[in-house]
Ligand SMILES: [Mn+2]
Ligand SMILES: [Mn+2]
Ligand SMILES: [Mn+2]
């Protein structure tokens with residue numbers, strides 16, 4: 132059997148049962164955790180932390196070799212003191228411990244991590260007892276800024292809590308060299324290329340001009356399983372406001388695509404490029420849009436030589452979110468009714484309660500899943516007047532987590548714009 | 554010889570030469586390090602970090618058992634990302650390592666440190682290889698604020714970089730119980746009481762009402778060497794705007810007084826209270842006032858049973874600072890001279906150059922001491938006009954670190970107000 136063929140996910144999972152775990156990398160993959168999202172909100176303030184902690188707990192249970200983050204760990208470029216303190220606690224609590232590290236780093240650690248002021252990965256620091264190393268790029272929410280070009284990831288790296296890679300040093304558009312982190316476990320060798328978020332248009336132009344270089348290892352270059360972690364627009368928002376998959380080199384085996392919050396974690400095969408793309412999506416719902424409806428998952432990525440399997444693991448602590456579309460003109464409500472506002476209110480309240488009911492039936496048996504769901508009613512009110520949303524909110528405050536923005540009124544379908552908060 | 558008498562510093566250092574180091578605590582004491590002070594200033598921005606790093610290096614060279622900080626580690630309540638990142642780096646670099654911890658903690662660690670979310674001191678965390686533990690209270694610059702009542706010290710503690718104590722939980726004025734950190738090395742036992750900065754007036758009132766309780770260990774209470782770390786006004790700024798030494802309990806042996814920036818590190822004996830007070834002062838000059846003229850030192854505190862010795866160690870990296878007083882009326886300058894402004898300028902420039910010259914002659918042979926000194930000329934210009942300070946600054950920009958505020962003009966001596974930036 133030729134295991135070095137690039138069939139990847141298509142290979143049956145039997146491969147992974149067959150082989151000793153000492154040859155198989157086990158990796159937790161998650162991205163866009165947006166720690167600190169709505170942290171001042173009494174109801175939702177802890178959501179981002181709870182779900183990220185769940186991801187860390189799953190990583191621990193699954194005894195993964197390491198955790199791979201795809202950017203936007205923090206929601207704010209300058210996370211609050213509370214947020215940073217909570218985050219440092221989480222990493223220290225869950226990623227330090229006695230579990231031995233069963234892989235080696237083969238790349239030059241100074242090249243990968245020297246920018247942090249320490250010459251090695253945290254698990255090779257004799258003063259830190261790391262159980263689960265974390266490798267992370269930065270996202271657009273937590274990208275480097277200021278005179279020192281630092282980001283929150285630098286603060287964590289200074290304390291030895293994460294291994295921050297993919298920080299390209301391209302202040303001028305001279306291009307970017309992407310040097311991989313090279314890891315070996317038994318007979319499996321993986322190369323992790325990372326590129327922290329850059330303005331899409333700038334990166335688009337650099338790709339077009341051939342200024343993005345992937346520095347492949349000179350030796351046995353065909354033996355490596357090649358991962359690329361990227362945090363950019365994947366879907367076209369404008370002419371150059373995204374990175375087409377065709378820009379990426381075809382020697383890659385698996386692209387972990389951050390930034391897009393929709394969970395499309397199941398690897399999709401790009402026929403042209405002959406690589407897979409997995410888009411884990413966010414671990415917290417940051418906008419009440421269609422893209423966040425898909426249940427949230429993190430990945431358990433297993434790699435054996437040139438084969439991989441990506442199992443998706445549901446994040447059960449994520450707040451439930453349901454949405455429906457209502458066209459008032461299709462209801463039996465009479466716009467001329469003198470109590471029309473009250474009747475619309477009752478009509479919409481019924482819709483909300485029905486969604487809440489659905490949520491309740493679909494709850495995980497998991498104490499960390501919040502009780503109150505997020506509910507969004509998109510309401511085409513053509514021929515009607517919008518109702519008093521404040522009064523509506525007051526009636527829902529005990530039932531939903533987002534009472535103030537349940538309703539989204541529009542006249543024409545084209546008016547709806549997705550709230551972007553990637 | 555009765556070693557348990559409270560003669561303290563008065564005992565000859567012979568006591569410390571006589572005894573095995575395994576019974577003697579060696580402690581680096583420093584306070585008011587004000588990391589991040591003027592961090593945006595191209596000339597002075599690194600001063601606070603350089604001198605704090607010198608303190609850490611001295612601690613390492615002296616192989617101290619631990620470092621004791623007296624508050625105002627940070628200049629800003631919310632230190633910048635750069636500042637926090639630099640600080641975390643410094644602690645990880647200098648306070649982690651293979652040096653064994655030669656003392657034990659006898660107090661309940663959860664009581665002392667449980668508020669950090671971790672149940673023990675960092676040197677007892679099996680996942681951290683701490684060489685020099687840091688114990689710190691907070692100051693008024695870096696005190697807990699916000700809904701979670703957190704401060705920058707909490708962020709450091711979350712990462713296991715410091716042991717934050719003395720965080721009293723007195724939101725209402727119900728009083729405060731000060732529970733000591735109890736440490737033992739050989740036959741020496743020390744109790745470190747700490748109280749992070751509280752508004753002076755509030756603390757004054759609590760003391761007056763008997764609401765400040767020092768919780769002494771029940772056993773062998775006379776055997777402990779009792780240290781109190783406090784960060785309050787020591788000199789009276791108003792009726793209740795300071796803490797009189799007489800408020801402090803007389804069972805104390807040594808008070809480490811933070812907040813006051815003047816270096817009065819040599820222990821002063823309070824006859825009434827029968828304890829010593831050491832005021833280490835800041836490690837960076839934060840105001841061009843008399844109180845900062847005294848050369849900066851940190852303490853090397855040695856304790857054997859009830860005896861101590863506090864050696865002061867100069868911080869050679871501190872920027873030089875000289876000040877002089879000029880009374881124009883006592884010069885030969887004629888106010889009626891048509892070139893009087895130019896002549897005053899030349900006259901004052903001479904004074905500045907003379908001070909710079911003095912600084913140059915008094916430099917340490919130490920590469921980390923900055924070249925440009927801080928110079929302050931207090932100028933009584935009664936009967937004259939003040940000169941153009943901007944032009945004066947331009948001529949001094951290459952020579953002094955504070956060209957824009959060299960000159961302080963006043964008419965009457967009583968007008969001079971010390972710039973307070975404790
Ligand atoms: Mn993003
Ligand atoms: Mn995002
Ligand atoms: Mn202070």
Ligand SMILES: [Mn+2]
Nearest residue numbers: 585625812975
């Ligand atoms: Mn201070």
